[in-house]
Amino acid sequence: xxxxxxxxxxxxxxxxxxxxxxxxxxxxxxxxxxxxxxxxxxxxxxxxxxxxxxxxxxxxxxxxxxxxxxxxxxxxxxxxxxxxxxxxxxxxxxxxxxxxxxxxxxxxxxxxxxxxxxxxxxxxxxxxx
Amino acid sequence: xxxxxxxxxxxxxxxxxxxxxxxxxxxxxxxxxxxxxxxxxxxxxxxxxxxxxxxxxxxxxxxxxxxxxxxxxxxxxxxxxxxxxxxxxxxxxxxxxxxxxxxxxxxxxxxxxxxxxxxxxxxxxxxxxxxxxxxxxxxxxxxxxxxxxxxxxxxxxxxxxxxxxxxxxxxxxxxxxxxxxxxxxxxxxxxxxxxxxxxxxxxxxxxxxxxxxxxxxxxxxxxxxxxxxxxxxxxxxxxxxxxxxxxxxxxxxxxxxxxxxxxxxxxxxxxxxxxxxxxxxxxxxxxxxxxxxxxxxxxxxxxxxxxxxxxxxxxxxxxxxxxxxxxxxxxxxxxxxxxxxxxxxxxxxxxxxxxxxxxxxxxxxxxxxxxxxxxxxxxxxxxxxxxxxxxxxxxxxxxxxxxxxxxxxxxxxxxxxxxxxxxxxxxxxxxxxxxxxxxxxxxxxxxx
Numbered sequence: 001x002x003x004x005x006x007x008x009x010x011x012x013x014x015x016x017x018x019x020x021x022x023x024x025x026x027x028x029x030x031x032x033x034x035x036x037x038x039x040x041x042x043x044x045x046x047x048x049x050x051x052x053x054x055x056x057x058x059x060x061x062x063x064x065x066x067x068x069x070x071x072x073x074x075x076x077x078x079x080x081x082x083x084x085x086x087x088x089x090x091x092x093x094x095x096x097x098x099x100x101x102x103x104x105x106x107x108x109x110x111x112x113x114x115x116x117x118x119x120x121x122x123x124x125x126x127x128x129x
Numbered sequence: 130x131x132x133x134x135x136x137x138x139x140x141x142x143x144x145x146x147x148x149x150x151x152x153x154x155x156x157x158x159x160x161x162x163x164x165x166x167x168x169x170x171x172x173x174x175x176x177x178x179x180x181x182x183x184x185x186x187x188x189x190x191x192x193x194x195x196x197x198x199x200x201x202x203x204x205x206x207x208x209x210x211x212x213x214x215x216x217x218x219x220x221x222x223x224x225x226x227x228x229x230x231x232x233x234x235x236x237x238x239x240x241x242x243x244x245x246x247x248x249x250x251x252x253x254x255x256x257x258x259x260x261x262x263x264x265x266x267x268x269x270x271x272x273x274x275x276x277x278x279x280x281x282x283x284x285x286x287x288x289x290x291x292x293x294x295x296x297x298x299x300x301x302x303x304x305x306x307x308x309x310x311x312x313x314x315x316x317x318x319x320x321x322x323x324x325x326x327x328x329x330x331x332x333x334x335x336x337x338x339x340x341x342x343x344x345x346x347x348x349x350x351x352x353x354x355x356x357x358x359x360x361x362x363x364x365x366x367x368x369x370x371x372x373x374x375x376x377x378x379x380x381x382x383x384x385x386x387x388x389x390x391x392x393x394x395x396x397x398x399x400x401x402x403x404x405x406x407x408x409x410x411x412x413x414x415x416x417x418x419x420x421x422x423x424x425x426x427x428x429x430x431x432x433x434x435x436x437x438x439x440x441x442x443x444x445x446x447x448x449x450x451x452x453x454x455x456x457x458x459x460x461x462x463x464x465x466x467x468x469x470x471x472x473x474x475x476x477x478x479x480x481x482x483x484x485x486x487x488x489x490x491x492x493x494x495x496x497x498x499x500x501x502x503x504x505x506x507x508x509x510x511x512x513x514x515x516x517x518x519x520x521x522x523x524x525x526x527x528x529x530x531x532x533x534x535x536x537x538x539x540x541x542x543x544x545x546x547x548x549x550x551x552x553x554x555x556x557x558x559x560x561x562x563x564x565x566x567x568x569x570x571x572x573x574x575x576x577x
Contacts, residue, residue, distance in 0.1 A: 040417070040442075045281075058451075065442045 002029040004095055008111065009120035010071045015095060016114060018105075023072050026099045027059065027090065030124050035061040038087045043079040043101060050076060050103060052110055057100070059090070068100070072110045078102040192531075194399065198564040199536040200493070202345075202514045202555025204265070204293050204369045205402055206394045208482070209558060213473055214396045218466040228458070229424075232437045239436035242424040242461065245468035252374050252471070252479075253388045254381030255410035259421035260438075261464040262407025262456065265369050265391030266296045269337070270303035271409065271420045271454050272387045276335035276363045277304075278418050278453065283334035283362070284309050287325065291315040291342035292367060294544035300337070318344045318507035318516070320353055329360040335387075339367040340377065344507050345490075345514030345553065347377060354384025363387060370394055371408065373512045375476075375483025380410075387411045396470025397463055406463040417443060420454030485558045486513040489565070493556035496569045502576035506551060514555045516541065520576055523552045529575045535568055 003009065008016045013031035017024040032038065042058040050056045050070040057068045079101045083089055090098035105111075115123060135143075140152070149155055156164070175183065194207055201207070217223070222237060229235030229242075246258040262268040273286045288297050288310055301310050311333075313324050320338060329336075336357040341347045350366075357364045366380035368390035380388035392406030393399065411419050417440060425439035445452035474482065490513040497517050498505050506518045519526050523540040530537040542549030556565060 042417075060442055065448055 002095075003117055003120055003124075005117040007095070008071075008114035008116060009123075010069070010114060011123065012069045012071075014068070014071050016071050016111070017099075018111060021104060022077065023074070023103045023105055023111075024099050025071060025101050025103060026094055027068070028120075029094055031066075032091050032094045032098075035059065035064060035066060037062050038090045041083045041087050041090070041100065043081075043083075044076050046076055046079060048076045050074060052107075052113075070103075071114060072103060072105055073107055074103040074105040076101055077104045192536075194536065197531075197534045197536050198560070198567060200538045200554045200556060200560065200568065201536050202370075202557075203343075203539040203553050204295065204391060205399050206370050206372065206513065206555060207399050207557055207559050208372065208394050210396055210398055210470070211473055214466060214470050217469050218396075218462065223465050224462060226461075228461075229438060232435065236436055238461065239424050239438070241465045241468055242422075242459075243426055243436050244472070245464045246424060248468060248471045249408055249410060251476075252371060252379065253368070253385075253390070253408070253410045254379035255385070255388050256381075256413035257416045257419065257423070258408070258410045259419055259423050260459040260461070261392070262389075262409045262421055263458075263460060264403070264405035264407045265367065265389060266293075266299040266407075267303075267456075268389035268391075268407035268409045269296045269365070269367050270300045271456065272365045272389050273300050273304055273335060273337075275387060275411070275415070275418050275420060275453065276365060279363060279415055280334035280361075283332050285311060285330070285332045285334060286365075287311045287313055287328050287333055287336045287362075289313045289315050289320055289337060289339070289342075291318060291320060291344055291346070292337055292339040293343045293369060296339075296367060296369070315342075318342070318346050319509060320348055320350065322352055322356065325353065325356055329356065329362065331361070333357075333360060333362040335363040335365050337365045337367060339369070340380070341370065341373055341512040341514065343553075344516050345511040345555075346507055346509045347373075347512055348509065349383075351383045358384065365389065368408070370512065370514075372479065372483055372486065375479035375481075376487065377483075377512070381412075386415065392463065392467045395467035396473075397466055404460060404463055406460050406467055416440065418453055419443065421456050422459050482558060483512075486556075489513070489558060489560055490515060490556040492562070493554060493560065493565045493568070496565055497554065497572060500569050500573045500576065503572065513557050514553060516551050516553055518551050519572075520550070522549050524549070526572070526575055527552065530568070530571055533571050535571055537568065537572070 013028045015026055015028050038059060038061045040060040044050060044056045052070055052073045054070055055067040056070045059066045059068055080099050199207060226238050229238045242260045249258040277284050288300060290312060304310050311328050313328055315321055338350050338353055354364045363386040364384055366385035366388040371390045372394045388410045390408035392408050409421055422438055423440050424436055426434060426436050429435045441447050443453040445457060494515045497503055502520045504518045507516055523542055527537050527540055538552040538554040541551040541553055
């Protein structure tokens with residue numbers, strides 16, 4: 001299972017890349033593979049506030065609809081609009097071009113609650129066992 | 130419809146299979162104190178001939194539109210239903226199927242719905258139609274909710290007084306909070322743009338307009354669309370008489386974001402006011418916020434065209450809290466009937482029929498206005514309905530007309546107390562010239 005070691009992860013199978021106060025968020029390879037072909041992504045609006053553990057959007061595939069939970073709190077500063085026309089990018093490149101949104105964090109300490117790469121791999125192994 | 134009752138042998142067999150002593154044992158769960166103990170108050174049965182006579186005498190108490198000269202409209206318009214429409218619509222293949230959730234078995238039903246949606250999109254000049262709603266009024270209500278979802282932080286809707294009062298009532302009920310529905314007065318019958326300017330604020334999700342409006346008046350609503358859009362609101366067009374679109378510019382051409390209507394005029398009999406057919410359309414960009422069933426066309430694994438119900442995540446059986454409506458059905462048979470009707474009429478037929486309606490109503494308007502004691506309170510072109518004002522209360526005038534076998538129209542005082550001397554009169558292709566002349570003559574006698 002593909003999970004870059006420079007990222008942080010959540011139990012909801014989201015990844016976070018944190019640089020200069022901005023967190024880039026997406027869903028992991030495990031998530032996209034479980035969901036199947038993604039057909040639609042519903043985003044929050046730029047400028048909206050997201051709160052850790054609240055839903056911020058939706059990912060819809062041919063077989064399921066999944067709520068997306070915010071791993072961190074803050075203000076949405078960018079959304080990956082090309083995903084509206086090409087949602088399959090998430091299946092193809094979930095850690096790169098398939099990023100979903102960027103959030104300006106309001107509380108950096110929340111990063112400590114996230115799993116690192118080894119913890120996440122362990123978590124997935126237990127979940128799928 | 131065939132009905133095959135159980136035989137006594139079959140009943141015994143079923144009871145034995147579940148270990149019940151008799152049919153009475155099946156009711157054991159109902160406390161004795163709650164049982165009626167028999168069919169009290171239900172008269173003894175009648176012989177078939179006796180029953181026929183009894184039902185006939187009950188039916189003869191009805192005064193139907195076909196036994197009177199009817200000028201009733203007001204949201205339910207009487208048009209001729211060609212025999213071919215009833216004949217095809219009553220085929221068992223259309224009458225008996227249930228919801229097409231299993232596309233492999235339901236391609237016929239699904240195609241009929243897809244054709245209906247496509248025709249409605251053309252008629253309304255909108256991008257997407259759903260498989261139908263229950264009625265024009267509930268479609269209008271769901272449109273208000275849809276606009277509020279799209280506009281996210283805006284919850285107010287503006288509703289003009291020249292929109293059908295019963296549609297306004299339903300929208301108000303569904304929006305559920307009185308201070309989120311702003312009523313815009315229309316004293317001259319026309320949409321009041323100056324009043325709209327004052328009412329448009331940052332919290333308005335949508336502005337409603339009706340075409341032709343409740344008083345039958347045809348208005349140019351392009352300016353209203355511009356004003357609404359400039360304020361960041363959506364425009365919802367309501368069309369209770371879609372036949373008018375045979376000659377009037379359709380909502381999609383003048384800025385409607387959502388357009389709803391009542392499909393009764395499309396090959397359905399008026400009966401006692403139903404069953405009705407809710408028309409619901411929207412712009413493509415809003416499709417995921419649309420309520421109701423949507424049928425789509427796609428290709429199967431072998432590349433053959435096929436039809437399916439699609440975008441199901443909008444519906445409550447897939448996502449309950451996030452569903453776009455509580456509606457989980459449609460008026461399939463009515464929609465199929467409308468599709469048959471529109472196919473038979475074609476765009477040329479619709480245009481010709483609409484022209485005929487306008488001409489009949491125009492003749493009726495001029496003829497009635499020429500009667501001593503009758504005035505036309507509103508200005509502007511009308512389609513197949515218009516308002517007359519008489520010296521006496523509308524209720525009295527209509528009662529006297531009814532005694533002469535003329536259903537003269539609808540008393541507007543029913544909803545607007547200050548309009549108690551005004552009657553909404555409708556004339557369609559079903560009203561012969563002689564009938565219209567007869568109405569004028571009777572009115573002349575009653576008022577003078």
